[in-house]
Each structure stands twice: as C-alpha cells, then as structure tokens.
Amino acid sequence: MAPKITVIGTGYLGATHAAAMAELGFEVLGLDVVPEKVAMLSEGRVPMFEPGLEELLHKHVAGLEGSSGRLRFTTSYEEAGEFGDVHFVCVNTPQKHGEYACDMSYVDTAFASLAPHLHRPALVVGKSTVPVGSAERLAARLTELAPAGEGAELAWNPEFLREGFAVKDTLHPDRIVVGVASEQAEKQLREIYATPIAEGSPFVVTDYPTAELVKASANSFLATKISYINAMAEICEAAGGDVVKLAEALGHDDRIGKKFLRAGIGFGGGCLPKDLRAFMARAGELGVDQALTFLREIDSINMRRRGHMVELAREAVGGGFLGKRVSVLGATFKPDSDDVRDSPALNVAGQIHLQGGQVTVFDPKGMDNARRVFPTLRYEDSALEAVRGAHVVLHLTEWGEFRELDPAELGEVVAERRILDGRNTLDADRWREAGWTFRAMGRPRA
Template identity: 80%
Template sequence: MTASATPSPEVPEVPGLPGESGVVPTPSAPSAIDALPDEATRVAPRITVIGTGYLGATHAAAMAELGFEVLGLDVVPEKVELLSRGRVPMYEPGLEELLRRHAAGVEGSTGRLRFTTSWREVADFGDVHFVCVNTPQRHGEYACDMSYVDAAIDSLAPLLERPALVVGKSTVPVGSAARLADRLRELAPAGPGVELAWNPEFLREGFAVEDTLHPDRVVIGVEPGGRAEELLRRVYATPIAEGSPFVVTDRPTAELVKTAANAFLATKISFINAMAEVCEAADGDVVRLAEAIGHDDRIGAKFLRAGIGFGGGCLPKDIRAFMARAGELGVDQALTFLREVDSVNMRRRAHMVELTRQAVGGSILGTRIGVLGAAFKPDSDDVRDSPALNIAGQLHLQGAQVTVHDPKATENARRLFPTLTYAGSAEEAVRGADVVLHLTEWREYRELDPAALGEAVAHRRMLDGRNTLDPEVWRKAGWTYRALGRPTV
C-alpha cells in the first residue's frame, strides 16, 4: 500500500484544541493550524523529517508508528534508497523492524512512511517539518557547526508557500532559534504564516525507539502568541495521553534544556571518574563508593560507573559548544567547570594506556593486545569519539599489535582506524594476547567464560575499563584482574 492510499488517522482528543471543548486563544497572525481546512483539524497533520541520520530516521519511523503520514528527506540518494527498502545505515535495536513496518517500499507495510531527495516535495507535503540534521563540532574550535541546520532552513523556506510549522530537533547553541525564525520569515513566501518551534531530543543510543515512542518528557519552545503548541500537542497526543510530561517554554529555554542536560550528565560521569583517581591513590573502591552515595536520592545511582569515560556524537561536542556559546554571551566563567569535566574525561583514556603499559611490564612495543569493544557504548555501532577505539589506536601507535572485536561496530571502526586488526569473535581477538582490555560493556562480554578465554591468551591479564566484569570470577579462573578505581587485590 502506498502512502497516499493510507487514510490519515484520527488524533486522540486533546482539551483546548479547535473543534473541541476548551478556550482557544485568538492568534494575532495566520498560523499553520489556521491554514488547515476544517476537516484537517480532525485528523493528523502530515509530517516531514529533514535529515535521516540517527535522530531523523528514528523520529520518522516513530512518527509513522504513531499513525502519521511521514515524508523523510535526505540529500544522499543512496541513503534514501536504502531507507525506502526498510533498511537502516546504522545499528539501533528495533529501528529496522519499525521502519519495515511502515516504509512504503516494503511489501505489506502500512505505507505511511516515504523518503525523498526533493525539497519541493517536502514543502508541498508537510504541515509540520522536523529539522533533524547534524550539528558537529566546528573543525579546530569548540563551537558548534551550524552549517547543516542553516542549509536546511535556506533550502526549505523559499518553498513554503502556505502556512506551516518548522520544528528544530537538532542540538544548537542558545539563540539559534531566534535567528532561524527571522530567516524563515525573510525567505518563506508564506511569511508570518510559517512558525518556528524548538523540540529538543533526548534519545539514548540503544533505546532510541523506546525514547521516541514513550518519552520521559516532551519539551517544546514556542514563540508567545503563536499556535505551535496546539499543533505539537496533536503530534505528541499519544505520548501525552500515556502520561509523558509536556513542558512548554520559550525557545531559548528549550535550546538550553538539551545542552544543560548533557552538561549535567557529563559532569556526573567525570565526577565519579575523578573519585576513581582518588580511590586508586588511597586504595579505596570506587564501585562501593558509587553504590553508597547512589542510595542518596538527591544524587541517584545512574551515571556513577567509573571507567574510561564518555564519548559518542553528543556529550563531548555538546559540552564544548556550550562553553563556546557561554563565552560569546559574556558568561564564560559560568561554565569553566566544564573544562575540568572534559579534562577528567580525556585523562581516563591516557590512564588506561598507562595501566596497559604497567600490566605488560613497562613497554608496549611489540606486545599483543586484545581489545573487547570499539563502539562508544553497547547496543550501538557508533564509534564517534569512542574512548575504546581511541585507546586501541593509541596503543597501536606506541607499537603494540592490537586486535579489536565488537559485535556491531567493526565496519565503522575499520573505516576510522584501518590500520588496526579486527576479529570476528572475542576469542579470536584475544588469541595470543599479553593483556586483554574490556572497553565497551556489551552483554556478551559479561557472559564470557574466563576459564575458556584463558586458554586462548598468552597471559591471563584483564584490564576492565568499564567496571562491569566480576573480579572474583575472573581471579578464580587464574586471571590478574584490574579495574579503574578499584583495589588491585
């Protein structure tokens, strides 16, 4: 069934919307909702998703699952063709199944989800346009690279000939929404009928589908006097009905929510890693320390696992962009603590290299090292700023023969570090190894048999960079086990 043949689903009733009981404020200017025909106020708006990377592909598939007609856009034809066949270019649990359930190019699907490279088709199709493009760290600087967001707005706006709502989901420096709203009004033929809202994402890689369908909160930043809130209440009607909090703010606050959340999480991770440094010096146990302070509900136990630190495509670049933006706003001193957060995090990688040197007797040159994990976290194939891969690369550059295994991230790792050796199994990765490094906490590594694995290595030395293996089990099997922030015996 094609997307055009699928009837638009009815939207769950939300108090206060047009056509229902409740007081609806009179808008001061035409809006996306005002322009919809009467019958459209009883059915779902049509949604477009601009950018079909990790965030965009997940959002598009989830919106189709919630019952909307969705059109995704990407400028890479090969990616559009892949997604149209129900395939995803990244690993995310449950995403491909969701995509195949709705992609119009998959036989037996609902047909509610299509993909295109045409900006004109997107502009003509959509009532709500979600911008989900990448905002990487600017080369050679801490600041955020806004070129992809700017290009998306500049490509879409001149084609918006009728009122519509543009919704930013990308993580951007505070103040970006105001600038982009002015740009939309300047370029769009529909002028003030085109509104801009900001709706930050809070996806956890490995849980992105669940987080989109059942978010722990929905935050929207809207302009006073507009009608974006009403339209977004329709879009998120199902999660709201299930109890997800719906937080309405101004646009600058919505932009800050995501960067503030990431800064807090990064700080919490670096805090426990700093405590690990102190524990090693004082012969303490950071795992027991984290357990004890985690029982305090003001602190909580999450993100208190000491290890080799955070990575990925969000936390590192987001805290740096936050610091850069604070400097531009003249409040750089407010975020100077984030420099130490970043420093502690990067120091963990160097410390793991040093522990490896100690484990093999003082010189890495010529040693054989087995590395378990390449992705920056489990249940993901993302190797962007991966501590695991960074450590493996440093060891290789210092003369070690490094063999890496990862259940999902091998191909991405090979593209980034082609000079490393890659294995098809954990056993193959550690064969003949002088030391084994556990660097990504995949479940299958926790389930390894230490006795069986010990038959493959040259020396039974395990360095647990994630503090998730059971020290007693490994030591009982004859391994010398060491983890960050824990007693050596």
C-alpha cells in the first residue's frame, strides 16, 4: 500500500512539492499555520507565480471539478500526524536579522509541533536548507518528542528547485539526494521517488551531514561561477575586452561549461545570497572559516555589480540623477518569477531613486510585489509606457519579452535614446541601428 504523505509548510517549496507528490499518485495533505494560505491553496490558487503550479493544483486539489482529489490542505498538526506515513518539512530558513547565520526557528517549531502527534512509526523528511549538523540534532529531538519514540525516524532530502522551473525540477530532478540513517528510510524514499528514478534521475544515498552540505556547496559553486564572470567583466571594461566573447570561449571547455557565464548585475533572490552567508557562518562555528573565506569576495563582487550599474546610469545621464527620468525594465531577481526578494534590479532602481532620479519600473509579473517593497517608485503596465520620457533605459531582468521589444517604437517615446543592458541579452546591433546609444556590462562601448 502506497504511503500517505504530508507536506509541512506550503510556501514556494512546499506547495510545489505537495502538488508534485499528488501528480506522482500519492494521497497528500499539505499543512500551513496561515489559514489564508490554506484557503487559497484549497481553491487551487497559489500565492506566488510559478509556471505550471496552478494547473497542477487544479488537477489534484480535492473538491475542484475534474480533479483527482488526492491533495488536501489543513492547519492541524494533529490531523497531519494521524494522516501521514511520510512527512516532508518544507518551511523557510531565512537569514537572521543582523547576522549571516540561518534562522532555524521555523524548522524547530515545525518539528516541535509535529512530533507529539506521531503515535505510530513515521518517516520525517527535511527538505529545508539548513546548516550542517541540524539533521543530527533534529533526529534526536524527534525521538525525544514523538510518542512513537525511535519509530519516528528522520531523513534529509535537500531541494534543488529553480524558480520558474520548480514543477519540472520536482517531477524530473537532475538528482535526488537523501541522507538516511537506516535501510528502511532509504527504501521508503526509493518508493516515493520510484517514477523519476525509473526515468533516469540519479538517486544518491548519503549520511546526514553530506546531504546537508550538498545544497550549501551547490549554491556556493553556482554563486562562485556567476561572480567569476562578473569579475572578468570588470577587467574587460578596464582593458577594452568583450566579456561575452570571453565567456563564449571559456564555455567551450567541457571542464567549465557554458551555463551561468553571462555577466551582468549579479544574482539575488530569497535563496542564493542568504544560503551563501549561512554557509560561511556555519563554517565559522565549526572552526573552519578559512575554508570559505573566498565566499566573502564572491558576495562582495556580486553586490558591487549593483553599484556599478548605478554608476553607469549616472554617467549616461551626464553625472547626476536630479531631474532625470530613468526607466527600469525588470523588478524580479530572475525571469519567470514574481519574486523580488534581494532583487538586483529593484535594488538598482531603489538606489537611483534615493539619489534623486525619477524612476519608472515595468515587470511582466513582479509589479505587485515590487510596489510592496518600494512603494515610492513609479510603475507602469507596459514597457512602452515605462520608457516614455526616459533619459536612460536600464534592462535589468532578462525576461524574454524584453528581447523582443522594438527599439524603433520605444525610440519614439523616450527623451534620449540611451540603453544600458545589465543582463547582456539584448541585440546590441539592433538597438544601435535604431539610433540608440547602447552599453552593456563588460563589453566595448561600440
């Protein structure tokens, strides 16, 4: 008989995982302590933009017309404990205020709330990104608090979701990593992930610490690659080189690869920056902080890119922002998302605004979230209206629709035909042919 699954925490990670587990054929109960979120998900609606997720919810949420009925939501830990054989913990682990370290309060609360309701053998699977050593501590806490005692076992199964591709990454992962303490836990997880394993997804079995470290080290490696090409962009600008051609040449080396070698204003979002800093903080606690000293420079390079874009914009408008209209195309930290957490695009827009610029922003999906973060910026509902009267246009989030914009059409409404490409994805020749002064980070001026 197939195990029944609960998902504790129904944010970006949890809602996606719950819907995906239902798609794989399991009976699923999602839990969240926020009643409004439970009500929204129960109606098949999601509180964030993620391609394909709402369609998957409609396919499986109980009570919706034509659904499989395999997915329900609740606010009751008691109901979750009675229902589930396998419990996935998917709550948030934000950065502590004023510190680099990870805030484990949501994870600790989830375990403390669930464990007293585990009266029979169960597997609790952590998916949240946590500092190495957390799983061992939580396993002991679980045994202590659960009426089932040692029958309540822990496994760690880190997530590797990319915003904009979360549904695909859950149903067809490029790898499945499980940190387990018994063959029984491994067997249960192989059963749950039987479909992607059969399709060829590698299944990597480790101990707790290694499973925790895989996520931290993967994000750190990715951040390093992004900041490396951005450091090369700085050198290219000083030496008159072209970072796009440089990246192309590097990418042909199989040892390096082409992905994430596009220079620009750097990375952001709710995961990569805070995970990088939490990894450094944990290394310090373990007494091996020197092993990750280089990550401080990676973080510094990344943040420096934002300031550099502000300087390029200031130079473009003649040395000062007062009385100048600046158009910003993009507010989210990446395309195919409405997430503006630690968004480089919105950070640049905010800095220019604080320095006296009249900033107008357009983003295909992130406008509402951007308004909540920076209500004093001006927002328009189209790229054409956003650039109207602009003295400089900044392309800061690489949405596909921005690559399709007509430079001639936009040129008719701007005050000055100047554009700065902060993502190195626009066709420079096309914009220059339409009479624009075009500049991209790490590339020659002409």
